[in-house]
Amino acid sequence: MGKDTGEGGNGAAKPRWNKNSPLYLDYQATTPTDPRVVEAMAPYWTEKFGNPHSRNHHFGWEAEEAVEKARAQVASLIGANAKEIIFTSGATESNNLALKGIGLFYKEKKNHIITCLTEHKCVLDTCRHMEQDGFDVTYLPVRKSGLIDLRDLQAAFTESTSLVSIMGVNNEIGVIQPLKEIGALCRQRKIFFHTDCAQAIGKIPLDVEDMNIDLMSISGHKTYGPMGIGALYVRRRPRVRLVAMINGGGQERGMRSGTLPSPLCVGLGAACAIAEKEMGAEAERLRLLRDRFYEAITSRLTEVYLNGDLEHRIPGNLNFSFAFVEGEGLMMGVKELAVSSGSACTSASLEPSYVLKAIGVDVELAHTSLRIGFGRFTSKQDVDFAVDRIVGEVERLREISPLWEMAREGIDLKSIEWADH
Amino acid sequence: MAYSKKLLDHYENPRNIGSLDKNDDGVGTGLVGAPACGDVMKLQIKVGEDGIIEDAKFKTFGCGSAIASSSLVTEWVKGKSIDDAAGIKNSEIAQHLALPPVKIHCSVLAEDAIKAAVSDYKVKQGVGEKKIKAAE
Numbered sequence: 001m002g003k004d005t006g007e008g009g010n011g012a013a014k015p016r017w018n019k020n021s022p023l024y025l026d027y028q029a030t031t032p033t034d035p036r037v038v039e040a041m042a043p044y045w046t047e048k049f050g051n052p053h054s055r056n057h058h059f060g061w062e063a064e065e066a067v068e069k070a071r072a073q074v075a076s077l078i079g080a081n082a083k084e085i086i087f088t089s090g091a092t093e094s095n096n097l098a099l100k101g102i103g104l105f106y107k108e109k110k111n112h113i114i115t116c117l118t119e120h121k122c123v124l125d126t127c128r129h130m131e132q133d134g135f136d137v138t139y140l141p142v143r144k145s146g147l148i149d150l151r152d153l154q155a156a157f158t159e160s161t162s163l164v165s166i167m168g169v170n171n172e173i174g175v176i177q178p179l180k181e182i183g184a185l186c187r188q189r190k191i192f193f194h195t196d197c198a199q200a201i202g203k204i205p206l207d208v209e210d211m212n213i214d215l216m217s218i219s220g221h222k223t224y225g226p227m228g229i230g231a232l233y234v235r236r237r238p239r240v241r242l243v244a245m246i247n248g249g250g251q252e253r254g255m256r257s258g259t260l261p262s263p264l265c266v267g268l269g270a271a272c273a274i275a276e277k278e279m280g281a282e283a284e285r286l287r288l289l290r291d292r293f294y295e296a297i298t299s300r301l302t303e304v305y306l307n308g309d310l311e312h313r314i315p316g317n318l319n320f321s322f323a324f325v326e327g328e329g330l331m332m333g334v335k336e337l338a339v340s341s342g343s344a345c346t347s348a349s350l351e352p353s354y355v356l357k358a359i360g361v362d363v364e365l366a367h368t369s370l371r372i373g374f375g376r377f378t379s380k381q382d383v384d385f386a387v388d389r390i391v392g393e394v395e396r397l398r399e400i401s402p403l404w405e406m407a408r409e410g411i412d413l414k415s416i417e418w419a420d421h
Numbered sequence: 422m423a424y425s426k427k428l429l430d431h432y433e434n435p436r437n438i439g440s441l442d443k444n445d446d447g448v449g450t451g452l453v454g455a456p457a458c459g460d461v462m463k464l465q466i467k468v469g470e471d472g473i474i475e476d477a478k479f480k481t482f483g484c485g486s487a488i489a490s491s492s493l494v495t496e497w498v499k500g501k502s503i504d505d506a507a508g509i510k511n512s513e514i515a516q517h518l519a520l521p522p523v524k525i526h527c528s529v530l531a532e533d534a535i536k537a538a539v540s541d542y543k544v545k546q547g548v549g550e551k552k553i554k555a556a557e
Binding site: 329401 | 435454459488
């Protein structure tokens with residue numbers, strides 16, 4: 001089995017996984033907390049348990065110092081100032097705070113927001129709610145590559161546009177949006193630029209100055225930090241103002257009240273510090289693994305299609321459609337692998353991935369898709385094992401597939417009048 | 422979501438995979454579902470002179486529950502009269518495989534596949550109504 005072979009990137013110690021667990025290849029869903037991060041957090045649960053907002057004694061000061069160090073570590077990774085980092089419970093909260101916070105603050109003068117069809121649900125759902133509250137929202141389309149067209153963005157700007165929200169890296173297909181170009185266009189028009197970088201942090205270089213980013217959402221658990229913590233970068237110059245969503249003791253410059261969870265803050269900081277140090281080498285290592293995976297799959301199987309651009313993509317993601325093999329059936333077959341599917345056989349709607357739909361993948365092919373995510377603890381042996389399992393199972397299921405048989409007989413599946421059910 | 426042992430067995434070791442000659446008058450073919458919905462089942466029955474199903478084959482594009490449901494019904498219809506086979510209820514399939522609620526539609530599709538195959542056979546024998554659609 002390819003389960004516990006080799007070591008992770010940069011020689012990082014692997015978390016101690018149960019040896020009967022499947023091989024984890026779902027790094028866009030979450031990442032295991034790096035053991036070095038867990039170690040950094042440990043004292044803040046027990047002996048250094050103080051409330052970082054307690055101003056009168058050692059325990060508070062000690063926790064505050066740790067939280068402020070973490071804040072600086074997060075800031076450093078994105079070229080920001082520590083004062084511009086607001087801790088939150090995660091990227092969903094950060095996205096809500098950015099969109100609603102900006103939207104509400106500037107609503108009297110400007111009530112138009114631009115986002116894109118392939119954003120994460122927490123951005124799209126927030127926008128839907130804001131539409132109900134009287135905001136205008138433009139949802140930009142994406143090209144087959146998964147990237148927005150900058151001309152569409154320019155055409156969408158109006159006098160009342162207050163905010164553009166475009167994600168850094170897509171969670172399903174891993175494609176990287178042209179953040180620097182978007183940032184430049186927004187700055188020219190004096191429109192705030194928010195980017196959901198939950199999937200981008202620690203994967204690609206990000207610089208809020210160079211990219212003219214005004215707000216950036218960050219997640220802990222997508223970058224080898226703990227769950228339940230995230231951050232929102234909020235630019236100070238030119239100043240970005242927003243309405244708080246959570247009111248209370250006025251922590252986090254009044255933008256997000258509530259006692260900071262110091263162990264989680266420390267974990268996010270440690271995760272960012274590790275990413276800053278190791279990102280370059282790790283990206284290169286993952287790129288080699290990705291290329292190895294891609295070459296092996298596409299040379300051993302026919303009628304496999306990559307969803308989303310390969311060039312403008314983080315190295316730790318592949319998303320394939322294996323024509324004529326339903327994705328969920330395939331996942332059940334490769335039970336030694338923990339992967340994810342764009343098929344939605346379990347959902348009541350039977351609607352497959354909206355991201356694949358937005359990039360123009362036929363609904364038939366969308367049902368055959370599999371997302372494979374690699375990361376810090378994935379080894380070359382893991383990749384070889386996964387390829388063998390996937391190839392073997394696709395071949396087996398194609399032998400069972402009536403669609404494969406019909407395609408081999410030269411029947412055009414589109415010519416058949418299928419029944420709805 | 423944990424699947425039953427019976428379901429996993431049918432998924433991992435599906436029975437009666439394959440195809441019969443669809444041009445044979447003694448063979449009824451049912452093709453149900455749609456690629457756009459993520460499920461397509463092809464079920465074929467070979468019926469003897471006495472109206473008893475002698476053989477059954479299937480091929481399925483779909484999730485594990487769809488594959489297991491169609492595998493199971495190929496076992497069930499063999500040795501049955503065509504009318505008895507057409508009387509198999511989706512609830513029996515769902516119960517046997519302990520399908521979770523979100524997978525009930527797989528058993529419905531399997532029931533439809535049997536009915537479609539029987540209907541196709543009857544049309545060939547000149548005793549049923551001709552179906553225009555490939556699937557019903």
